Structures are given as C-alpha cells and as structure tokens.
Amino acid sequence: MSTSLRGTKTTKFIQRAGVTAVAAGLLAGVTVSTASAGQDRPELRQAVQEFVGNGFAGMQLRVRDERGEWTGSAGVRELGGTAKPSTDGHFRVGSTAKNFTATLVLRLVADGRIDLDTPVAGVLPRFGFDRRITVRMLLQHTSGLFNHTGEFFPDGTVVPGIPWRGKEWVDKRFHTYEPEELVRLSLSKPPRFEPGAGWSYSNTNYVVARLMVEALTGRSFADELDRRILRPLKLRDTLSPGAWSGMPKPYAHAYYTYDDAGQQKTLDVTHQNPSWVSSAGDMISTTKDLQTYFSALQSGKILPAWLLAEMRKTDPRSEGFFGRYGLGQFSKDLGPDCGNTVVLSHNGSNNGYAALMYSTPDGSKTMTASVTSGxxxxxxxxxxxxxxxxxTVFCGK
Structure with a gap:
C-alpha cells in the first residue's frame, strides 16, 4: 500500500480486512471508454474514465436507475494490449463475498436452523469457542476473534497472521489453506477484545460462518450457496472457488506490484489461490450478477422483512469511510447535499481486483463495478x- 494512505480510516479498514487496496496502472494514451448502446450517460463515462486517469488499469461499471441500465468500461484488459475490459467480465470480488455469506447464514436463521443469538460454540463444539460469541457477533464483527490475516492497531502495532501481501504472499499465492486451519490460527492468538465489547473487522468471523453453514446443512459451503442463492437468482457467473486458482472467461487481467530485495516488481496475479481468505473474500462474479443479487436482497426477495431489518441494524463503533456495519453490509448516508440518501454496500478487494456493490434500500437503484490494478x-x-x-450515481452530481 502506498505510504500516503497509511493511518487513514480507509487504509485501516482495508488492512483489517486482509485485502490490499487495489494497486493500479494504465498504458499511456489509452483513454477510450465503451458504453451501452441506447443511451448516452456522459457523467458516467467521465466517472469511469477518471478512475483510469488516476492510474487504475481498467474499470467496468454497471448502473441501473430510473433511466434504465447503463454499462461502460475504460482502460485496458491487459497491460501491453489495447482491448478494453469487457462489461460482462469476471473478477474476484474480495470482501464483497461477506455479504453473500451473511445472507446465506440468515437464510438458515429464517428456516429456524439457528438463531442470531445462538452461541457459536454449540454449533462448532470442536473448536472451544468462548460461549459468549454468538452468530450475530460473527456477522457484525463484534466477536473479538483475532483476524487470521493479522491485526492492525491504531498505535501502529501489527500482530501478523498468514501472509497476504508483499513477496511472501507472491511466493505462496498458490498455497491452499483449509478453513479449519485459519480458524485454529485465530484461536491460537489472544482475542482483540471480549465478545461484544468492541468492533473490529475480522476475516475469521466469516470463515467461522462458513463452517457453521456446513455443520448445519451437511453440505459444502459452495453447494449450499449454489442451492439457496445462486441457482434461484440464476447467477450463472458467480462462484465460490475454494482453492481453485482459475478465472472464467472473459476477464480483465490484474497485477500486483511488490518489493523484492529493494526492487519494485509487477506480476500478473489474475490466477491465484484465494483459500487464504476463504468465504470472507474468495468469490468470483460479474457486475451483472452482483446487480441482480444485491437488488434482490434489498428489495426483500431473499430474506423476510424482519431479517432484512436485522441486517441493517448498524453498530456505531464501526463508523468509517464506508459508513456503519450491520450484518454483512455497510450503510452510508451520502450527506445533506445528496438529500441524505442512504446507500447499502459491501465492497472488496483481492490483490489485483477491487469490487464495488451499492444499492438504495429498496433495491431500485444499483451500482456495481470492478477495478483492476496495473x-x-x-x-x-x-x-x-x-x-x-x-x-454522480446516487445524487446526480
């Protein structure tokens, strides 16, 4: 990460998440963007182009609002080439996967298989969890569980976990971690705080949630996700890859810049094993699938109204750049100059890729995007x- 962002709320959030802010680059002179036929949205074309102009290799954007659906892209699909990113390209969504995981857990709550205040220890007795940790605490990041990708404290202290950045990650980018291994690493470290006593973003919470889903259903997490969410919504381009390092076509390449013995090197990391983050950030999707899913969720087509309301109850201790955290999603007030419009979201990044997923509370206006690094x-x-x-999207500014 660049030193210019160290110490900011944004960087602290990304560090806790265990996923780097997406690094970026662009071939000089490539400034052409593509947009969906049928309507010209110059303000959106300009917004996409500005990301590329700021140094990101490529971006694809999809917006659905009262004017219909618009898609556009800018930049390059691959360094050294001239082709632009496809507007239906696949990408790694990073921590956006947490919203899917939370929704899957809440589907089990809706079915009466578990309760939000059920102790996790009763579902996964083999780990010896503190019995005060509940399902709600996992989904809202108030469990206090050590983040297996490392803990970053306000005073600059870092307690490392598994490698997820730098040359150490590059050398192990095809290594497979088992979910249970990540949880046991977390439990071998002191908790960040007593259960419920604070808020801190921890990937481990969502790995535990994965193991709970598997224990309650007797199926793999990927199968249950497919059965309960992906197939009903016809999200054919979304998957939980486990340890698979591939990427379905089409896709834009992603790159990672790191220090190797004092030299800056850039590597194509499109193919990488995402098991180090597991169900906290391993998924692959498209802007179309993310739009379909998030609109369906917010409009009440996946969860009953009472659980959607629970999902939107935020913890004030989580206040930051992205808003406040509920159960697997953020809520952000865009301010008085935007009519105090509230947007719900869960963005993510995964060494080389970044994903954006936003919606109004009724699901009628959405914005989904992928940004690739260079x-x-x-x-x-x-x-x-x-x-x-x-x-630009939600305020018309």
Missing part, C-alpha cells in the same frame, strides 16, 4: 474517486 500504485486516489462516483 503497474503503478494509485490507492491514495481511490477514496476520492469512489466518493465522486457515488455522488
């Missing part, structure tokens, strides 16, 4: 570019 690091410009994009 040969230069431009993460310091990401927060401002995202804020401007949100205002």
């Amino acid at each position: 040969a230069t690091v431009a993460d310091a410009k990401f927060p401002a570019a995202l804020e401007k994009l949100l205002k």
